[in-house]
């Protein structure tokens with residue numbers, strides 16, 4: 102059996118999905134976390150649960166909300182699991198009614214009963230079930246309370262429902278339904294009444310669906326018929342408003358029978374927090390302060406010492422054990438070099454940064470789960486508007502600090518196509534965690550005194566460049582379309598330690614996994630290229646193939662301060678994954694530990710060239726995975742090529758300004 | 770008649786902490802109107818201004834425990850009646 106999970110955004114669908122299927126899909130406290138359909142197997146090992154993006158109605162406003170409507174019209178499913186937010190019953194029921202009109206078997210999961218309770222709202226699920234004629238199970242998806250009985254209910258409920266509930270849209274609509282039914286003459290299984298109601302409300306997808314069976318002029322006649330009929334009945338609203346009102350009236354009767362309001366407890370916590378978080382004066386400074394704290398903890402106070410300690414372990418005991426092991430099995434000199442100079446240097450050099458990356462991901466998860474993310478979007482909207490974007494674009498950018506790939510995916514919640522495309526194109530400028538090792542290494546080598554400040558300047562540079570380019574693109578290549586902004590601000594939720602750890606781990610896992618696979622294979626290859634050359638094996642590195650390849654690019658980079666084959670070779674591998682830059686450097690300048698590497702680097706780079714190098718790394722080309730995501734999300738080769746092209750250009754330009762400008766200023 | 774003049778206003782004029790009933794949202798952009806309806810903010814709903822961000826930034830409204838942020842420009846196209 103295929104069960105589709107449907108509900109308003111941010112009502113806890115994915116939390117429930119995770120609970121019922123034992124998966125760890127992406128959960129966050131803002132609207133639009135899930136952007137793609139996800140399939141999981143229920144714990145009974147029989148039924149499939151399909152998690153969908155949240156929608157307010159089946160009549161989509163933007164193309165991306167259409168995913169659910171398309172699913173509805175075209176894909177087979179056997180049952181609907183409708184999740185309601187008990188604290189926002191009225192608004193959630195609009196969708197429920199549309200689902201009931203569809204006539205498929207349906208079970209309602211009444212979620213967030215804990216939140217409703219705190220607000221003094223009590224819902225009698227038995228009465229609600231009686232009103233609607235479908236089973237209603239109260240749950241708390243976050244803690245798993247009630248999930249077992251919901252699972253049981255789903256398994257038990259397979260037959261046709263006896264939906265007792267119908268909205269009275271008046272005679273005109275019913276007549277239109279009958280007319281449509283006649284015209285369709287049983288050519289589709291989808292109920293005529295649902296099609297009629299959706300069509301009359303202006304659902305474009307349903308209109309297109311109907312065009313398969315009925316001519317456009319006939320459809321227009323039907324629409325006109327209802328509109329004139331309503332006018333003669335003295336209805337002044339538009340048809341869409343009229344349908345909405347009729348539904349709202351029906352909802353009132355349901356709510357009256359099933360909801361009890363008691364006095365809520367004082368000022369909700371959310372409101373107290375918002376007095377500061379979205380304060381006129383304090384809003385932006387507070388956000389900057391939080392970013393600064395996150396930053397200092399990651400790079401300076403906490404992350405740095407941890408990474409240092411890990412480095413000491415890897416280069417010390419771990420390397421010793423491995424070489425002792427190799428000696429014990431009598432490994433050849435070649436294998437010895439491959440493992441120690443290639444793999445340990447390459448993979449170990451990246452793994453050293455795991456603590457810093459986990460700290461960063463921890464903060465991003467905290468931001469996502471608390472509900473502050475939507476506030477940041479609100480507070481930043483004015484600035485973003487000036488750049489030709491809207492505040493919602495800030496969410497993908499923040500997520501992009503962890504990894505650009507989910508950041509770009511998150512851009513789907515931006516309703517206007519132009520702003521969404523802009524966000525997709527600019528999110529790669531956000532300094533992702535894979536770039537962090539480069540900064541940590543270089544800032545440590547050249548700017549030891551104020552390394553945090555130097556790294557901070559790079560993050561800020563990324564944002565500033567993104568905003569300036571947004572403005573430039575929106576008045577040149579991406580003109581037109583007014584910018585719109587409506588954002589739902591969810592109540593704050595105290596993050597649960599366990600959930601936080603889970604989502605930190607889910608994000609950080611990718612980094613560790615990549616080190617074990619991609620970086621591992623890359624290290625082997627890079628080492629081989631540095632070991633072999635036209636002159637045979639075990640050549641001096643300057644005569645290796647790697648030096649030859651890197652040397653091709655070296656002259657291009659000379660004007661921006663790092664015209665060495667080493668830089669050329671590492672930048673080339675950086676396109677595959679940004680961490681590769683570090684693993685390549687570790688192999689090239691093979692030295693026992695990070696400290697020595699830093700010493701060695703200072704022979705090849707001046708501090709100015711090092712900064713220029715970091716600027717270049719920050720901006721130049723999205724990595725392979727990011728480019729693939731850009732292609733997937735835009736569906737356009739042209740825009741993907743554009744995103745790579747403009748990034749290379751702007752990176753070169755800015756590094757040039759930094760390096761040549763710096764030299765003129767006498768810093769080199 | 771005089772009193773009516775006084776209580777009618779545009780949402781964008783309202784200050785932090787003030788409450789009002791929505792009179793008409795038909796002046797707002799189609800997209801904004803639909804989203805507000807989705808969030809249960811329709812004609813007749815009571816809203817409270819929770820905050821107004823500086824430099825012509827967005828306003829945050831609350832209605833039935835649901836908070837929503839919209840741009841000031843759109844707020845100026847929504848008619849309300851102060852309460």
Ligand SMILES: Nc1nc2c(ncn2[C@@H]2O[C@H](COP(=O)(O)OP(=O)(O)OP(=O)(O)O)[C@@H](O)[C@H]2O)c(=O)[nH]1
Pocket residue numbers: 108109110111112113114115116117127128129130131132133134135136154155156212213214215216240241242243244470594
């Ligand atoms: N207090 C409380 N919080 C919950 C409950 N269920 C989910 N949450 C929280 O609500 C937030 C949203 O949960 P998600 O599961 O991501 O919601 P969703 O419906 O999948 O959201 P979208 O994918 O954006 O449509 C998260 O912060 C959850 O921790 C619940 O029953 N009680």
Ligand SMILES: [Mg+2]
Pocket residue numbers: 114115116127128134135153154155
């Ligand atoms: Mg979800």
